[in-house]
Amino acid sequence: MTPILELRGIRGGYGTIDVLHGVNLTVEAGQVHALLGPNGAGKTTTLGVCSGQIVPSAGQLFISGRDVNGVSSDSLARAGVCLVPEGRGIFPNLTVTENLRMFTHSGVSLADVQDKAFTQFPRLKERRKQIAGTMSGGEQQMLAMARALAVNPALLLLDELSMGLAPLIVEELYERVAELAAQGISILVVEQFAQAVLGVSNVASIMLHGRITRTGPPAEIAEELTEAYLGGTTH
Amino acid sequence: MSTTEATEPSPRLQEFQAEVDSMKIDGGKANPERRWVILGGLMMLVGVILALVAWLNIQGSKVGAWTSDFQAMGTFGLTLAVVGSALFIVMSLRRYFRFWLIRLIFEQREAADRIAGKN
Numbered sequence: 001m002t003p004i005l006e007l008r009g010i011r012g013g014y015g016t017i018d019v020l021h022g023v024n025l026t027v028e029a030g031q032v033h034a035l036l037g038p039n040g041a042g043k044t045t046t047l048g049v050c051s052g053q054i055v056p057s058a059g060q061l062f063i064s065g066r067d068v069n070g071v072s073s074d075s076l077a078r079a080g081v082c083l084v085p086e087g088r089g090i091f092p093n094l095t096v097t098e099n100l101r102m103f104t105h106s107g108v109s110l111a112d113v114q115d116k117a118f119t120q121f122p123r124l125k126e127r128r129k130q131i132a133g134t135m136s137g138g139e140q141q142m143l144a145m146a147r148a149l150a151v152n153p154a155l156l157l158l159d160e161l162s163m164g165l166a167p168l169i170v171e172e173l174y175e176r177v178a179e180l181a182a183q184g185i186s187i188l189v190v191e192q193f194a195q196a197v198l199g200v201s202n203v204a205s206i207m208l209h210g211r212i213t214r215t216g217p218p219a220e221i222a223e224e225l226t227e228a229y230l231g232g233t234t235h
Numbered sequence: 236m237s238t239t240e241a242t243e244p245s246p247r248l249q250e251f252q253a254e255v256d257s258m259k260i261d262g263g264k265a266n267p268e269r270r271w272v273i274l275g276g277l278m279m280l281v282g283v284i285l286a287l288v289a290w291l292n293i294q295g296s297k298v299g300a301w302t303s304d305f306q307a308m309g310t311f312g313l314t315l316a317v318v319g320s321a322l323f324i325v326m327s328l329r330r331y332f333r334f335w336l337i338r339l340i341f342e343q344r345e346a347a348d349r350i351a352g353k354n
Contacts, residue, residue, distance in 0.1 A: 001244060004251075015334055016269075029248055064248075064255045071260045079254035080247075092347060133350075154251035184245045 002065035004029045004155050004186045005050060010059035012049055018057065019045040021210040027155070032177065032187045034197045034218065036225060037207035043190040044086060046207070047157045050188065051083040052076040063155070078106065080154035084144045086163060092133025092140075096124055099132050099143055103150040117146035120176060138169035145176065156180065158189040162196055170196045198222050268333075271326040278319025285312025 005027040013019035019042045027033045037043050048054035049061060052073035060067050063081065077083075091099050100113045118125040121142040127135055132143055141161060148156055158177070162170040178200040181187055191197045198204060204221035206214045206228045214224060244252065289309030293302055 002252075004248070014337075015330070029244065064252045066255050066258075068255065068258065068260055071258055075258050079258065080251045087344070087348065092350075152247065154247055184247065 001029055003027060003062070004064055005188060006060075006062035006065075007046070007049065008060045008062070010046070010049055010056045010061065012054055012056035012058075013042075013045060014054075019210050020049070020056070022059065023049075023207075023210070023212055025205060025212055025215075027186055027188050028203075029186050030181070030184050031203060032181045032189065032201040034194070034201035034204040034221075035188060035190045035207055036194045036197070036204060036221065037192070037228075039192060041207040042210040043192075043207055044159055045210075047083060047085075047159050047188070047190055050155075050157055051081055053083075077151070080152065081157065082148045082151055082153035082155070083157040084148050084159060084161070086159040090132050090140055090143050090147070093131065095131055096128045096135075096143060100128075100146065100150070103147045106151045108150055108152070113146075113150040116149045117143075120149060120179075121146055136169075137165050138173070141165065141169075141173060142176075145173070149180070153185055156185050156187045158187060160190060160192060162191060162193055167196070174200050194222060194225055268326040268330040271322055272330070275319045275321070275323030275326060278315050279323060280319075282312045282314070282316030282319055285309070286316065287312075 003026045005025070007023050007025040010020050010023040010025075011018050023042070023046055025033075025035070025046070035043050035046065045054060049056050052068070052071050052075070055070060061069050063071075063076065063079075068076070083089075091102060094102070097114070100117055101110055103113050104110050114128075118128075123139060124142055124146060127139060132140060135143070145158075161173055161177070165173070174196045177187060177189065181200065189197055189201070194204075198218040198221065201218050203215065204218045205212045206221060206225065208228060213228065214221065286309045289305040289312060292305045293309070296302065
């Protein structure tokens with residue numbers, strides 16, 4: 001089957017500074033692909049390219065087999081490419097229900113959005129009248145993921161889901177990610193800390209200095225990860 | 236975890252495929268001002284060279300039929316240099332302000348997070 005996402009020799013970054021130096025990455029449909037690497041490796045920039053927010057200076061971005069270089073991020077979002085950014089990407093000064101209402105822009109009714117959100121994350125139902133910014137980090141992350149589910153994504157891009165969260169919460173969130181994958185949603189998840197994500201992923205890649213240095217089964221990648229982070233491998 | 240080994244794409248995936256196929260793509264490039272900045276710089280350089288060559292040829296010579304050619308060349312060179320400079324400055328500023336705006340948005344988000352007690 002055609003990969004849902006493919007990056008070929010992607011170079012890009014911010015202005016004249018290239019962060020990515022020839023990234024090759026393939027996400028097959030229905031897969032959970034973990035992209036791991038230390039801080040500053042270019043993981044978030046890669047997600048920026050995949051979601052159309054950063055236009056690559058060289059290379060090709062394929063979505064479902066079509067070269068979509070230069071496509072606007074809103075077109076990709078409408079089609080079903082959904083990014084949950086690092087730092088959650090919710091409206092902190094609105095209540096949970098108001099946040100969910102904001103997610104109805106794609107034409108989904110509030111009742112449907114709430115139904116999906118509260119089924120996946122029952123805790124949000126208890127907090128529906130609470131200001132989102134006053135909830136715990138884990139609950140905010142759940143809300144961010146609820147937004148992603150509201151638009152019925154085909155490809156979900158998750159950036160540092162575990163950032164600043166307790167291990168138990170992270171585990172719970174990744175259980176949800178596994179459930180989403182079981183429903184057929186393809187997921188590219190970026191993480192600095194691999195422990196939780198490797199348990200739910202089918203394939204993992206290590207990214208260092210703007211390049212993918214290794215792609216393979218999660219078990220193999222887990223073994224090589226420490227060495228990679230400490231600067232051992234660059235093949 | 237087991238891989239989803241579907242041979243037939245799911246209905247959602249087929250729908251996604253159709254939406255991606257129907258997208259209008261303008262093939263936009265990163266750093267769109269770069270081409271114009273380079274063009275402006277080149278125009279400036281060529282304009283100055285033309286004006287300089289014209290001035291050196293007219294310098295100290297008597298007025299003749301051919302001097303008007305150099306006058307035209309000099310005027311064209313100066314015009315090219317002025318237009319090139321304007322293009323260079325406008326596009327450089329546009330690029331600068333684009334990144335300044337991105338930075339501003341980022342800082343505002345950071346501030347909003349701090350107020351909300353996220354960090």
